[in-house]
Structures are given as C-alpha cells and as structure tokens.
Amino acid sequence: MDDRPRPDGADGSAESGGTGRGGRPTDDDPPALARLDRRFDASTRREAAEALGSPSSSMSAAASRIVDGLFEAALDDPDETVRAAAIESLYFHGDDHVDRLGRRVADRRGGGAEDGSGKTSGAAETFSRWLRHDRAAYRMLGATGLSTVGDEGAAPRLREAFDDGDARVRARAVRGYARVGGEAVEAVRPLVNARNDLVRGAAVDALVTIESDDAVELLARAARRGNEGLRLAVVRRLGALGRRDATGVLLGSLRDPSASVRRAAARSVAAVIAEADAVPAGDVRDRLLAERPFEADGLLAVFRAVAAERTGADRRAAPADATAGSEERVDTETKRYAAWLYCELLESADPTAADRSTAVEWLIDALDHRDRLVADFAAAYLPRIASTSGTGDGLPDDETDSALGVDIKRNLRALAGDEAASDAARERARAVLRRFKRAVVEAAADRDVEYVYVRWPADYTESYNE
Incomplete structure (x- = not known):
C-alpha cells in the first residue's frame, strides 16, 4: 500500500485475500464486490468500495469476503481514492480492521528501524507521512500504524495530531x-473534555496507560466534575489500574447521581479486587460497610445488578434474543466478587433502615444462578442474613420474615419443589431449610439448658445451694 499514484495496470499482491480481483465471487456476493476488480475504471472501483462500507443484513452472508476484498483494495489498488475509500469502509465494518491493516502495512514496510543516519525509515516513516495526508482515511491509518510500530520520535508526531479535524484521527x-x-498529562487534558465521545474515551484510555500520579488525579477530577458521559468513561476504565487511589475514586463514584455510572463503578470495583493484589478485598468491603445505612437503590442494587450480568460464556449459550440490546460485559471472577460484596453488604444492612425484600428475594432466586459459586454464596449467606434479623437465633420465624419483608421458608419450599428449577437449585433450597431446622433444635437447647459461669470449684457449690 502506498499513497503515491500507480498505473492501473500495475500488479498487486494477493496476500490479503482471494476475493475481488483474484477471487471468484459467489451468487450471494453483493454486486459491488465484483466491481472492485481492476477491469473496472477507478471511479467505479471507488464507488464500489464506498458502497461496501454500509453493512446491511443482505451483506451478512458475504461479510468475510467483503472485508477480504476491501483489504486487498486498501493495500494494492493503484488509485489513491480507491484505497482511501476502502480504508473508510473497513473502519465501518469494524474498528479492529483498521488496526489489522496498520499491522499489515508495517509488516510490508519492515517496521520502524532507524537507518545509518539516525532517521526513521520503513513503516514509521510511511505512517508519519500519512499523518499529514490530505485524506482523513490515511491520517487515521497513519496514527494507527505509528502507535503500533513506534520509534523515538513517534510520541511528538502523534501529539501533533491531537488537533486534527477528524475525531477518529x-x-x-x-x-x-x-x-x-x-x-x-497536560497535552492530554484538553481531549478529556472533548465533546466527541470517541475522543473523550481515547483520552481516558491514554491517562490510564500513562498511570502517573498526575494522570490519576486528572481522572479523579473528571469522575467528580465531568458530565455523565465522561464520568462513565472514567469509571469503566479505572478498574484496569489496580491502584488504591484509583479504587478510592471508584468507591466515590458508587454515590454518583447517575445509575449507569454507579453500576459501572460497581463493576470496576469488583474487577479490581478480583484481579489486583494491591487492593485487598477485605479493605474494599470495610470501606463499603462504613457507608451504612444502605439505600434500597444504592450499593445493594448496583452490586446485585453486576452479579446478575451475563458473562461472555452465558451470552454464547443463550438465545440471540435473550442478549439483544445489552452492551454489558463482565467476566466470571468480577461477577463472583460482586456477588460476595452484595452478600456482605446485605448481611450488615440495618433491617429498619431500608426495605430488604427485593434484596433477599434475589438471593433466594440466586440459588439457581448460572454460576455455581454465586449460587453457593447465596446458600451460605441466606441463614446468616436471617439470623441477623428478627430474633437473631438463626431461625426465619414470623418476626424475622416481617423484618426482611419476605417469607423465606415459603419461598425456599417453593423452590425445593419447583420442577422447572435445576436439580442443584432444589438441593440448595433443601440444604438451607435443613440448616434452619438445625437452628431450631440448637435454639431450643440454648433456652432449656442452664449455664453457670464457673471460675473456681466453690462457685458451682454456691450456685447449686442457692
């Protein structure tokens, strides 16, 4: 690929795929794909490349062949306008295609090594030249490629593109x-407050990568004072830092007025303690417990929402319509730590301060959770949560049910006999009921047995004689 003109008859490489000039289009391929062939004039090829940049359901069957054809055109077409149109269309098929194209060009140009005079050569020189190109597609690819190959002068050249007219660049x-x-950090600061979401998110990514104290301070300020879009971008990415000060920012964002920001902050908090040894889970729990009393739609709600999210594996196993429209992403360990924090908070919540019925009902439903460990958490914590309400003897009686706002025993019996529930869920429900029955016996024994504190043998004699 080059930005210099070449004759229409020039030979090209077929390394990017077999569709287009060198392949055989099928009957299912859109007509525009065949018109990328060099038998057509440059204007027709450019229009074809532009048309292929608007993916539709009718093109889905030929998506891979379309991408291959666009790759080939972007790398080898002799006309600059066709190559630029192909780059643009690849971007609309997926941002990662531009990254792959940059790596392909870098491989062809031999990286960013320096020549004998100390000047950059090969791919770095090409990408640096494209950063100043008239066409935005080339500048976008130049920024992508230069950040991939890098060299001594890459950072200042990329910094010059911070005021480019195209947001993607x-x-x-x-x-x-x-x-x-x-x-x-000061160079990145103006982009953090950019109006464009793409630029703003990239600036936050840059600060996370820089990871200096100044960078974290700027992120913290953005999380407190930015608009909702900026606050959301910050809390989604801060979980990658694994720093105590960054985690402190996330904990503060759990009180954000936006439900979306609070939920994203909860997800990032759970991710931090799942992955970062520098931030102990117990410390995070203790700081959260200091926020008592908990509002019904506050900490309990956001960690419950994260624990209920689907992982990538869940999504692959679920029907397409079950996951349609959801953009949430959570890994298994993050979901488990969110469930653990939820259980810890629920156990410590003041039953007189907020209605906990929704929280407890979710815990009962979680006995049939897709993740076995989350379901086991629910089974372990239910008796403990019941014992901290009402009489405090570990038995869910009428007084306890009133405090929790839900009839635990009836719900557990219903789940234990529900044929639609999994075998594991029914067994967990029966196991929790057995624990409650044992608590009845132990509580009765505690009430009927007289205990005498004995320090010296005479203490018992004195008590007995009385």
Whole structure:
C-alpha cells in the first residue's frame, strides 16, 4: 500500500485475500464486490468500495469476503481514492480492521528501524507521512500504524495530531501517544473534555496507560466534575489500574447521581479486587460497610445488578434474543466478587433502615444462578442474613420474615419443589431449610439448658445451694 499514484495496470499482491480481483465471487456476493476488480475504471472501483462500507443484513452472508476484498483494495489498488475509500469502509465494518491493516502495512514496510543516519525509515516513516495526508482515511491509518510500530520520535508526531479535524484521527493519536511512551498529562487534558465521545474515551484510555500520579488525579477530577458521559468513561476504565487511589475514586463514584455510572463503578470495583493484589478485598468491603445505612437503590442494587450480568460464556449459550440490546460485559471472577460484596453488604444492612425484600428475594432466586459459586454464596449467606434479623437465633420465624419483608421458608419450599428449577437449585433450597431446622433444635437447647459461669470449684457449690 502506498499513497503515491500507480498505473492501473500495475500488479498487486494477493496476500490479503482471494476475493475481488483474484477471487471468484459467489451468487450471494453483493454486486459491488465484483466491481472492485481492476477491469473496472477507478471511479467505479471507488464507488464500489464506498458502497461496501454500509453493512446491511443482505451483506451478512458475504461479510468475510467483503472485508477480504476491501483489504486487498486498501493495500494494492493503484488509485489513491480507491484505497482511501476502502480504508473508510473497513473502519465501518469494524474498528479492529483498521488496526489489522496498520499491522499489515508495517509488516510490508519492515517496521520502524532507524537507518545509518539516525532517521526513521520503513513503516514509521510511511505512517508519519500519512499523518499529514490530505485524506482523513490515511491520517487515521497513519496514527494507527505509528502507535503500533513506534520509534523515538513517534510520541511528538502523534501529539501533533491531537488537533486534527477528524475525531477518529484525534482518538487514535492520543491513545497511541500513551502507548508509545508519551507522558505529558497536560497535552492530554484538553481531549478529556472533548465533546466527541470517541475522543473523550481515547483520552481516558491514554491517562490510564500513562498511570502517573498526575494522570490519576486528572481522572479523579473528571469522575467528580465531568458530565455523565465522561464520568462513565472514567469509571469503566479505572478498574484496569489496580491502584488504591484509583479504587478510592471508584468507591466515590458508587454515590454518583447517575445509575449507569454507579453500576459501572460497581463493576470496576469488583474487577479490581478480583484481579489486583494491591487492593485487598477485605479493605474494599470495610470501606463499603462504613457507608451504612444502605439505600434500597444504592450499593445493594448496583452490586446485585453486576452479579446478575451475563458473562461472555452465558451470552454464547443463550438465545440471540435473550442478549439483544445489552452492551454489558463482565467476566466470571468480577461477577463472583460482586456477588460476595452484595452478600456482605446485605448481611450488615440495618433491617429498619431500608426495605430488604427485593434484596433477599434475589438471593433466594440466586440459588439457581448460572454460576455455581454465586449460587453457593447465596446458600451460605441466606441463614446468616436471617439470623441477623428478627430474633437473631438463626431461625426465619414470623418476626424475622416481617423484618426482611419476605417469607423465606415459603419461598425456599417453593423452590425445593419447583420442577422447572435445576436439580442443584432444589438441593440448595433443601440444604438451607435443613440448616434452619438445625437452628431450631440448637435454639431450643440454648433456652432449656442452664449455664453457670464457673471460675473456681466453690462457685458451682454456691450456685447449686442457692
């Protein structure tokens, strides 16, 4: 691929795929794919490349062949306008295709090594030149490729693109700037408050990559004072840092006025303690417990929401319509730590301060949770939560049910006999009921046996004589 003109008859490489000139289109392929062939004039090929950049349901069957054809056109078509149109269309098929294209060009150009005079050569030189290109597609690819190959002068050249007129170029430039070692937080600061979501998110990514004290301080300020979109971008990414000060910012964001920000903060908090040894889970729990009393729609609600999210494996196993429209992503360990924090908070919640019926009902439903460990958490904590309400003897009686706002025994019996529930869920429900029955016996024994504190043998004699 080059930005210099070449004759229409020039030979190209077939390394990017067999569709287009060198492949055989099928009957299912859109007509535009065949028109990428060099038998057509440059104007027709450009229009075809542009048409292939608007994915539709009718193109889904040929998606991989379309991408291959666009790759081939972007790399080898002799006309610059066709190559630029192909790059644009690849972007609309998926942001990662531009990354792959940058790596492909870098492989062809031999990386970013320096020549004998100390000047950059090969791919770095090409990408640096494209950063100043008239066409936004080339500048976007230049920023992408330069951040991939890097070299001594990559950071300042990418920094020059922070004020580019195209948001995609600015976003890739600022993210690449941090990736190649750029550390100037002040240079990134203006982009953190950009109106464009793409640029703003990339600036936050850059600060997370820089990870200096100044970078974390700027992220903390953005999490407190930014608009909702910026606050959401910050809390979604802070979980990757694994730093105590960053975790403190996330804990503060659990009180954010936006439900979306609170939920994202809860997800990031759970991710931090799941992955970062520097932030002990017990410390996070203790700081959360200091927030008592808990509002019904506060901490309990957001950690319950995270624990209920589907993992990637859940999504693959579920029907397509069951996951449609959801953009949430959570891994298994994050979900488990969210469930653990939820149980810890629920056990410590003041039953007189908020209605806990929804919280306890979810815990009963969680006995049939898709994740076995989350379901086991629910089974372990239910008796403990019942014992901290009402009489405090570990038995869910009428007084306890009134305090919790839900008839635990009746719900457990219903689950134990529900043929639609899994065998494991029914067994967990029966196991919790057995624990409650044992608590009845133990509580009765405690009431009927007289205990005498004996320090010296005479103490017992004196008590007995009385």
